[in-house]
Amino acid sequence: MEGQSLTVIEKTITRAVPIQRTPRVMQVEGIFDVAPAPDSEVRWDVSLALPEQWSIGLIVGPSGSGKTTVAQELWPDNLAPSWEWPQDKALVDGFPPTASMKDITRLLSAVGLGSVPSWLRPFRVLSCGEQFRANVARTLLEMPDLAVMDEFTSVVDRTVAKISSAAVAKAVRREGKRLIAVSCHYDVLEWLCPDWVYEPHLNATTRRSLRRPAIELDIARVHHSAWSLFRRHHYMTGTFNKAARAFVAFWQGVPVAFQAVMRSPHPKVHNLYRGHRAVCLPDYQGVGIGGALIECVASAYRGLGNRITSTTANPALNASRSRSPHWRLLRRPLLAPRRGRTSSLRAWVPSIARITRTWEYVGPGMESERAARLIYGDGPTPGARPTGG
Numbered sequence: 001m002e003g004q005s006l007t008v009i010e011k012t013i014t015r016a017v018p019i020q021r022t023p024r025v026m027q028v029e030g031i032f033d034v035a036p037a038p039d040s041e042v043r044w045d046v047s048l049a050l051p052e053q054w055s056i057g058l059i060v061g062p063s064g065s066g067k068t069t070v071a072q073e074l075w076p077d078n079l080a081p082s083w084e085w086p087q088d089k090a091l092v093d094g095f096p097p098t099a100s101m102k103d104i105t106r107l108l109s110a111v112g113l114g115s116v117p118s119w120l121r122p123f124r125v126l127s128c129g130e131q132f133r134a135n136v137a138r139t140l141l142e143m144p145d146l147a148v149m150d151e152f153t154s155v156v157d158r159t160v161a162k163i164s165s166a167a168v169a170k171a172v173r174r175e176g177k178r179l180i181a182v183s184c185h186y187d188v189l190e191w192l193c194p195d196w197v198y199e200p201h202l203n204a205t206t207r208r209s210l211r212r213p214a215i216e217l218d219i220a221r222v223h224h225s226a227w228s229l230f231r232r233h234h235y236m237t238g239t240f241n242k243a244a245r246a247f248v249a250f251w252q253g254v255p256v257a258f259q260a261v262m263r264s265p266h267p268k269v270h271n272l273y274r275g276h277r278a279v280c281l282p283d284y285q286g287v288g289i290g291g292a293l294i295e296c297v298a299s300a301y302r303g304l305g306n307r308i309t310s311t312t313a314n315p316a317l318n319a320s321r322s323r324s325p326h327w328r329l330l331r332r333p334l335l336a337p338r339r340g341r342t343s344s345l346r347a348w349v350p351s352i353a354r355i356t357r358t359w360e361y362v363g364p365g366m367e368s369e370r371a372a373r374l375i376y377g378d379g380p381t382p383g384a385r386p387t388g389g
Helices: 025-031 067-074 099-111 127-142 158-175 186-192 224-229 289-303 315-323 370-374
Strands: 008-017 041-049 055-061 147-149 179-181 196-200 204-206 217-222 244-251 255-265 272-280 305-312 327-335 355-361 381-384
Touching: 008 067, 041 067, 041 196, 055 067, 055 158, 055 305, 067 179, 067 196, 099 127, 099 158, 099 315, 127 147, 127 158, 158 179, 158 186, 179 186, 217 289, 217 370, 224 244, 244 289, 255 289, 272 289, 289 305, 289 315, 289 355, 289 370, 315 327, 315 355, 355 381
Parallel strands: 055 179, 055 196, 147 179, 272 305
Antiparallel strands: 008 041, 196 204, 217 244, 217 381, 244 255, 255 272, 305 355, 327 355
Protein backbone atom coordinates (compact mmCIF):
# COMPACT_ATOMS: atom_id res chain seq x y z
CA MET A 1 0.00 0.00 0.00
CA GLU A 2 3.09 2.17 0.02
CA GLY A 3 3.11 4.89 -2.61
CA GLN A 4 -0.66 5.38 -2.54
CA SER A 5 -1.95 8.89 -2.03
CA LEU A 6 -3.94 9.31 1.16
CA THR A 7 -7.27 10.87 2.02
CA VAL A 8 -6.97 12.65 5.35
CA ILE A 9 -10.04 13.07 7.53
CA GLU A 10 -9.66 15.47 10.45
CA LYS A 11 -12.48 16.28 12.84
CA THR A 12 -12.95 17.27 16.45
CA ILE A 13 -15.83 15.43 18.09
CA THR A 14 -17.27 16.39 21.45
CA ARG A 15 -19.99 14.81 23.54
CA ALA A 16 -21.39 16.61 26.58
CA VAL A 17 -24.16 15.82 29.05
CA PRO A 18 -25.43 18.07 31.84
CA ILE A 19 -24.67 17.13 35.44
CA GLN A 20 -27.48 17.49 37.94
CA ARG A 21 -25.82 18.48 41.20
CA THR A 22 -27.75 16.18 43.51
CA PRO A 23 -26.65 15.55 47.11
CA ARG A 24 -24.84 12.39 46.04
CA VAL A 25 -23.06 14.20 43.20
CA MET A 26 -21.89 16.91 45.60
CA GLN A 27 -20.77 14.21 48.05
CA VAL A 28 -18.61 12.59 45.35
CA GLU A 29 -17.16 16.00 44.45
CA GLY A 30 -16.23 16.54 48.08
CA ILE A 31 -14.74 13.09 48.72
CA PHE A 32 -12.57 13.05 45.59
CA ASP A 33 -11.88 16.79 45.38
CA VAL A 34 -13.57 17.12 41.98
CA ALA A 35 -14.26 20.68 40.85
CA PRO A 36 -17.99 21.30 40.29
CA ALA A 37 -18.92 21.53 36.60
CA PRO A 38 -22.20 22.16 34.78
CA ASP A 39 -21.65 19.26 32.39
CA SER A 40 -19.41 16.30 31.58
CA GLU A 41 -17.58 16.50 28.27
CA VAL A 42 -15.53 14.01 26.24
CA ARG A 43 -13.49 15.07 23.22
CA TRP A 44 -11.82 13.22 20.36
CA ASP A 45 -9.41 14.89 17.95
CA VAL A 46 -9.66 12.54 15.00
CA SER A 47 -6.99 12.42 12.34
CA LEU A 48 -7.61 9.56 9.96
CA ALA A 49 -5.42 8.96 6.89
CA LEU A 50 -7.04 6.50 4.49
CA PRO A 51 -5.65 5.08 1.25
CA GLU A 52 -7.62 6.09 -1.83
CA GLN A 53 -8.30 2.46 -2.66
CA TRP A 54 -9.44 0.15 0.10
CA SER A 55 -12.03 -2.56 0.75
CA ILE A 56 -12.04 -3.17 4.51
CA GLY A 57 -11.39 -0.89 7.45
CA LEU A 58 -11.39 -1.67 11.17
CA ILE A 59 -12.10 0.71 14.04
CA VAL A 60 -10.96 -1.08 17.17
CA GLY A 61 -10.28 -0.27 20.79
CA PRO A 62 -11.40 -0.89 24.35
CA SER A 63 -14.93 -0.29 25.50
CA GLY A 64 -15.66 3.43 25.94
CA SER A 65 -12.84 4.55 23.65
CA GLY A 66 -15.21 6.26 21.20
CA LYS A 67 -15.37 3.73 18.38
CA THR A 68 -19.11 4.03 17.78
CA THR A 69 -19.06 7.82 18.19
CA VAL A 70 -16.33 8.22 15.58
CA ALA A 71 -18.13 5.91 13.14
CA GLN A 72 -21.43 7.74 13.60
CA GLU A 73 -19.80 11.13 13.06
CA LEU A 74 -17.72 10.24 10.01
CA TRP A 75 -20.14 7.91 8.19
CA PRO A 76 -23.65 8.75 9.46
CA ASP A 77 -25.38 7.60 6.25
CA ASN A 78 -23.59 4.27 6.04
CA LEU A 79 -24.36 2.71 9.41
CA ALA A 80 -25.87 -0.75 9.01
CA PRO A 81 -29.20 -0.90 10.86
CA SER A 82 -30.48 -3.68 13.08
CA TRP A 83 -32.27 -5.58 10.36
CA GLU A 84 -35.78 -6.81 11.00
CA TRP A 85 -36.47 -10.41 10.05
CA PRO A 86 -39.84 -12.17 9.74
CA GLN A 87 -40.72 -14.23 12.78
CA ASP A 88 -42.09 -17.33 11.09
CA LYS A 89 -40.85 -17.20 7.50
CA ALA A 90 -37.67 -18.73 6.10
CA LEU A 91 -34.46 -16.73 6.24
CA VAL A 92 -34.49 -16.24 2.45
CA ASP A 93 -37.90 -14.56 2.73
CA GLY A 94 -36.38 -11.86 4.94
CA PHE A 95 -34.40 -10.37 2.06
CA PRO A 96 -35.96 -7.62 -0.09
CA PRO A 97 -38.56 -8.86 -2.62
CA THR A 98 -36.54 -7.23 -5.42
CA ALA A 99 -33.49 -9.39 -4.67
CA SER A 100 -33.05 -12.45 -6.85
CA MET A 101 -32.59 -15.89 -5.31
CA LYS A 102 -29.28 -16.10 -7.17
CA ASP A 103 -27.98 -12.98 -5.39
CA ILE A 104 -29.36 -14.07 -2.00
CA THR A 105 -27.86 -17.55 -2.08
CA ARG A 106 -24.58 -16.27 -3.54
CA LEU A 107 -24.11 -13.77 -0.72
CA LEU A 108 -25.19 -16.21 1.99
CA SER A 109 -22.67 -18.72 0.69
CA ALA A 110 -20.02 -16.04 0.29
CA VAL A 111 -20.15 -15.00 3.96
CA GLY A 112 -19.99 -18.63 5.07
CA LEU A 113 -23.67 -19.39 5.59
CA GLY A 114 -23.87 -22.13 2.98
CA SER A 115 -26.10 -24.51 4.92
CA VAL A 116 -29.30 -24.86 2.88
CA PRO A 117 -31.36 -26.17 5.83
CA SER A 118 -30.51 -22.92 7.65
CA TRP A 119 -31.80 -20.89 4.71
CA LEU A 120 -35.21 -22.50 5.18
CA ARG A 121 -35.47 -21.75 8.91
CA PRO A 122 -36.62 -18.47 10.49
CA PHE A 123 -33.85 -16.10 11.52
CA ARG A 124 -34.86 -16.28 15.19
CA VAL A 125 -34.02 -20.00 15.50
CA LEU A 126 -30.55 -19.75 13.94
CA SER A 127 -27.40 -19.84 16.04
CA CYS A 128 -25.67 -16.57 16.95
CA GLY A 129 -22.98 -17.29 14.36
CA GLU A 130 -25.55 -17.93 11.63
CA GLN A 131 -27.50 -14.81 12.57
CA PHE A 132 -24.33 -12.74 12.37
CA ARG A 133 -23.52 -14.04 8.90
CA ALA A 134 -27.12 -13.52 7.72
CA ASN A 135 -26.96 -9.91 8.87
CA VAL A 136 -23.68 -9.41 7.02
CA ALA A 137 -25.11 -10.92 3.82
CA ARG A 138 -28.14 -8.64 4.01
CA THR A 139 -25.93 -5.62 4.72
CA LEU A 140 -23.80 -6.34 1.64
CA LEU A 141 -26.95 -6.72 -0.45
CA GLU A 142 -28.80 -3.63 0.75
CA MET A 143 -25.80 -1.33 1.26
CA PRO A 144 -23.66 -2.00 -1.81
CA ASP A 145 -21.34 1.05 -1.69
CA LEU A 146 -20.12 1.25 1.92
CA ALA A 147 -21.43 -0.34 5.10
CA VAL A 148 -20.33 0.36 8.67
CA MET A 149 -21.08 -2.52 11.05
CA ASP A 150 -20.95 -1.76 14.76
CA GLU A 151 -20.35 -4.46 17.40
CA PHE A 152 -18.69 -6.61 14.73
CA THR A 153 -18.55 -10.26 15.98
CA SER A 154 -19.37 -9.13 19.53
CA VAL A 155 -22.16 -11.67 20.02
CA VAL A 156 -20.38 -14.77 18.74
CA ASP A 157 -17.87 -17.22 20.16
CA ARG A 158 -14.32 -16.05 19.52
CA THR A 159 -13.40 -19.07 17.40
CA VAL A 160 -16.50 -18.45 15.29
CA ALA A 161 -15.57 -14.75 15.19
CA LYS A 162 -12.21 -15.52 13.59
CA ILE A 163 -13.62 -17.87 10.94
CA SER A 164 -16.53 -15.50 10.26
CA SER A 165 -14.17 -12.56 9.85
CA ALA A 166 -12.09 -14.43 7.28
CA ALA A 167 -15.22 -15.46 5.35
CA VAL A 168 -16.66 -11.93 5.43
CA ALA A 169 -13.36 -10.40 4.27
CA LYS A 170 -13.20 -12.77 1.33
CA ALA A 171 -16.82 -12.03 0.41
CA VAL A 172 -16.40 -8.24 0.62
CA ARG A 173 -13.36 -8.26 -1.64
CA ARG A 174 -14.81 -10.75 -4.10
CA GLU A 175 -18.05 -8.74 -4.38
CA GLY A 176 -16.13 -5.49 -4.89
CA LYS A 177 -17.76 -3.82 -1.86
CA ARG A 178 -16.47 -1.80 1.11
CA LEU A 179 -16.96 -2.52 4.80
CA ILE A 180 -15.89 -0.80 8.01
CA ALA A 181 -16.03 -3.09 11.03
CA VAL A 182 -16.29 -1.55 14.50
CA SER A 183 -15.17 -3.88 17.27
CA CYS A 184 -13.61 -4.05 20.71
CA HIS A 185 -11.97 -7.38 19.84
CA TYR A 186 -8.42 -7.34 18.53
CA ASP A 187 -8.52 -11.07 17.80
CA VAL A 188 -10.32 -10.48 14.48
CA LEU A 189 -7.51 -8.29 13.15
CA GLU A 190 -5.37 -10.92 11.45
CA TRP A 191 -8.43 -12.82 10.21
CA LEU A 192 -10.23 -9.81 8.76
CA CYS A 193 -6.98 -8.50 7.19
CA PRO A 194 -8.22 -4.87 6.96
CA ASP A 195 -6.58 -2.35 4.67
CA TRP A 196 -6.48 0.16 7.51
CA VAL A 197 -6.97 0.13 11.28
CA TYR A 198 -7.97 3.12 13.42
CA GLU A 199 -7.71 3.15 17.21
CA PRO A 200 -9.67 6.13 18.64
CA HIS A 201 -8.07 5.98 22.09
CA LEU A 202 -4.66 6.43 20.48
CA ASN A 203 -5.84 8.53 17.52
CA ALA A 204 -3.62 6.26 15.44
CA THR A 205 -4.12 4.85 11.97
CA THR A 206 -2.08 1.92 10.71
CA ARG A 207 -2.00 0.60 7.18
CA ARG A 208 -0.39 -2.75 6.62
CA SER A 209 -0.79 -5.98 4.70
CA LEU A 210 -1.69 -8.85 6.99
CA ARG A 211 -1.79 -12.54 6.17
CA ARG A 212 -4.50 -14.69 7.62
CA PRO A 213 -3.20 -17.41 9.95
CA ALA A 214 -2.93 -20.82 8.34
CA ILE A 215 -5.68 -23.31 9.18
CA GLU A 216 -4.03 -26.68 9.69
CA LEU A 217 -6.41 -29.64 9.46
CA ASP A 218 -5.97 -33.24 10.58
CA ILE A 219 -7.98 -35.62 8.40
CA ALA A 220 -8.80 -39.15 9.51
CA ARG A 221 -10.90 -42.15 8.49
CA VAL A 222 -13.71 -42.53 11.04
CA HIS A 223 -16.61 -44.83 11.83
CA HIS A 224 -19.79 -44.03 9.90
CA SER A 225 -21.52 -43.14 13.18
CA ALA A 226 -19.67 -39.78 13.00
CA TRP A 227 -22.32 -38.80 10.45
CA SER A 228 -24.68 -38.10 13.36
CA LEU A 229 -22.66 -34.95 14.15
CA PHE A 230 -23.20 -33.54 10.67
CA ARG A 231 -26.38 -34.95 9.12
CA ARG A 232 -28.81 -32.20 10.13
CA HIS A 233 -26.68 -29.68 8.24
CA HIS A 234 -26.78 -31.56 4.93
CA TYR A 235 -28.94 -29.91 2.29
CA MET A 236 -30.43 -33.10 0.84
CA THR A 237 -31.15 -35.75 3.44
CA GLY A 238 -29.86 -37.19 6.67
CA THR A 239 -29.71 -40.75 5.30
CA PHE A 240 -26.33 -42.40 4.96
CA ASN A 241 -25.11 -45.49 3.11
CA LYS A 242 -23.07 -47.52 5.60
CA ALA A 243 -21.09 -49.02 2.73
CA ALA A 244 -19.38 -45.65 2.30
CA ARG A 245 -16.04 -44.78 3.88
CA ALA A 246 -16.25 -41.78 6.19
CA PHE A 247 -13.61 -39.10 6.79
CA VAL A 248 -13.57 -36.15 9.17
CA ALA A 249 -11.44 -33.00 9.24
CA PHE A 250 -10.36 -31.84 12.70
CA TRP A 251 -9.21 -28.30 13.49
CA GLN A 252 -7.50 -27.89 16.85
CA GLY A 253 -8.98 -31.25 17.86
CA VAL A 254 -12.56 -30.27 16.97
CA PRO A 255 -14.45 -32.14 14.19
CA VAL A 256 -15.44 -29.48 11.67
CA ALA A 257 -16.17 -31.21 8.33
CA PHE A 258 -17.28 -34.61 7.02
CA GLN A 259 -16.79 -36.42 3.71
CA ALA A 260 -17.94 -39.88 2.66
CA VAL A 261 -16.90 -41.83 -0.43
CA MET A 262 -18.34 -45.00 -1.97
CA ARG A 263 -17.72 -47.14 -5.01
CA SER A 264 -19.62 -46.02 -8.10
CA PRO A 265 -21.03 -48.93 -10.15
CA HIS A 266 -19.94 -48.74 -13.77
CA PRO A 267 -20.01 -51.50 -16.41
CA LYS A 268 -16.52 -50.67 -17.72
CA VAL A 269 -14.71 -48.63 -15.07
CA HIS A 270 -13.98 -50.71 -11.97
CA ASN A 271 -11.88 -48.22 -10.04
CA LEU A 272 -14.48 -45.43 -10.00
CA TYR A 273 -15.58 -43.82 -6.73
CA ARG A 274 -17.89 -40.92 -5.94
CA GLY A 275 -18.53 -38.54 -3.08
CA HIS A 276 -21.52 -39.63 -1.02
CA ARG A 277 -22.02 -36.93 1.64
CA ALA A 278 -20.04 -33.77 2.36
CA VAL A 279 -20.78 -31.27 5.14
CA CYS A 280 -18.87 -28.46 6.81
CA LEU A 281 -20.37 -27.30 10.10
CA PRO A 282 -21.94 -23.81 9.79
CA ASP A 283 -19.53 -22.15 12.23
CA TYR A 284 -16.57 -23.15 10.05
CA GLN A 285 -17.90 -22.37 6.59
CA GLY A 286 -16.54 -19.79 4.21
CA VAL A 287 -12.78 -20.36 4.45
CA GLY A 288 -12.42 -23.48 2.31
CA ILE A 289 -12.35 -26.17 5.00
CA GLY A 290 -14.95 -28.37 3.31
CA GLY A 291 -13.21 -28.07 -0.04
CA ALA A 292 -9.83 -28.90 1.52
CA LEU A 293 -11.24 -32.08 3.06
CA ILE A 294 -12.86 -33.19 -0.20
CA GLU A 295 -9.71 -32.51 -2.18
CA CYS A 296 -7.46 -34.29 0.32
CA VAL A 297 -9.63 -37.42 0.23
CA ALA A 298 -9.87 -37.26 -3.57
CA SER A 299 -6.09 -36.96 -3.79
CA ALA A 300 -5.73 -40.10 -1.66
CA TYR A 301 -8.02 -42.12 -3.94
CA ARG A 302 -6.21 -40.85 -7.01
CA GLY A 303 -2.88 -41.69 -5.39
CA LEU A 304 -3.96 -45.34 -5.27
CA GLY A 305 -4.85 -45.37 -8.98
CA ASN A 306 -8.58 -44.68 -8.67
CA ARG A 307 -10.88 -42.17 -10.29
CA ILE A 308 -13.22 -40.14 -8.10
CA THR A 309 -16.14 -37.87 -8.96
CA SER A 310 -18.37 -35.49 -7.03
CA THR A 311 -21.84 -34.18 -7.85
CA THR A 312 -23.07 -31.07 -6.09
CA ALA A 313 -25.67 -28.33 -6.28
CA ASN A 314 -23.77 -26.10 -3.84
CA PRO A 315 -23.12 -22.80 -5.69
CA ALA A 316 -19.99 -21.93 -3.71
CA LEU A 317 -18.46 -25.36 -4.26
CA ASN A 318 -19.26 -25.30 -7.97
CA ALA A 319 -17.74 -21.82 -8.31
CA SER A 320 -14.59 -22.91 -6.47
CA ARG A 321 -14.14 -25.98 -8.67
CA SER A 322 -14.66 -23.99 -11.85
CA ARG A 323 -11.61 -21.91 -10.88
CA SER A 324 -9.45 -24.86 -9.86
CA PRO A 325 -7.17 -26.82 -12.22
CA HIS A 326 -7.68 -29.87 -9.97
CA TRP A 327 -11.28 -30.47 -11.10
CA ARG A 328 -12.67 -31.30 -14.52
CA LEU A 329 -16.34 -30.77 -15.34
CA LEU A 330 -17.89 -34.06 -16.46
CA ARG A 331 -21.51 -33.01 -16.66
CA ARG A 332 -22.77 -29.49 -17.17
CA PRO A 333 -25.63 -28.01 -15.09
CA LEU A 334 -28.58 -30.36 -15.14
CA LEU A 335 -31.88 -30.62 -13.34
CA ALA A 336 -31.65 -33.51 -10.91
CA PRO A 337 -34.63 -35.91 -11.25
CA ARG A 338 -37.17 -36.66 -8.59
CA ARG A 339 -35.97 -39.48 -6.33
CA GLY A 340 -36.86 -42.91 -7.71
CA ARG A 341 -38.10 -41.68 -11.08
CA THR A 342 -35.31 -41.39 -13.60
CA SER A 343 -36.93 -42.75 -16.75
CA SER A 344 -39.90 -40.45 -17.12
CA LEU A 345 -39.85 -36.93 -18.44
CA ARG A 346 -42.43 -36.16 -15.78
CA ALA A 347 -39.66 -36.57 -13.23
CA TRP A 348 -38.18 -33.19 -14.15
CA VAL A 349 -40.18 -30.86 -11.94
CA PRO A 350 -38.67 -27.35 -11.60
CA SER A 351 -40.21 -26.73 -8.17
CA ILE A 352 -38.29 -29.61 -6.60
CA ALA A 353 -35.33 -29.91 -8.96
CA ARG A 354 -31.74 -29.05 -8.11
CA ILE A 355 -29.20 -27.69 -10.58
CA THR A 356 -26.26 -30.07 -10.20
CA ARG A 357 -22.82 -30.43 -11.76
CA THR A 358 -20.59 -33.48 -11.77
CA TRP A 359 -16.84 -33.06 -11.45
CA GLU A 360 -13.88 -35.43 -11.58
CA TYR A 361 -10.78 -34.81 -9.49
CA VAL A 362 -7.75 -34.59 -11.82
CA GLY A 363 -5.29 -32.98 -9.43
CA PRO A 364 -2.12 -34.54 -8.02
CA GLY A 365 -2.39 -37.90 -6.30
CA MET A 366 -1.24 -38.38 -2.74
CA GLU A 367 1.85 -40.49 -2.10
CA SER A 368 0.58 -44.08 -2.07
CA GLU A 369 1.71 -45.08 1.44
CA ARG A 370 0.19 -41.96 2.97
CA ALA A 371 -2.98 -42.43 0.90
CA ALA A 372 -3.37 -46.01 2.08
CA ARG A 373 -3.05 -44.94 5.72
CA LEU A 374 -5.83 -42.41 5.25
CA ILE A 375 -8.24 -44.56 3.24
CA TYR A 376 -7.83 -47.70 5.30
CA GLY A 377 -7.89 -45.88 8.61
CA ASP A 378 -4.36 -46.36 9.94
CA GLY A 379 -4.00 -42.84 11.31
CA PRO A 380 -4.73 -39.17 10.62
CA THR A 381 -3.35 -37.25 7.66
CA PRO A 382 -2.09 -33.92 9.02
CA GLY A 383 -1.32 -30.68 7.30
CA ALA A 384 -4.25 -30.21 4.88
CA ARG A 385 -4.88 -26.55 4.32
CA PRO A 386 -7.98 -24.81 2.96
CA THR A 387 -7.34 -23.05 -0.32
CA GLY A 388 -10.63 -21.15 -0.54
CA GLY A 389 -9.56 -18.44 1.94
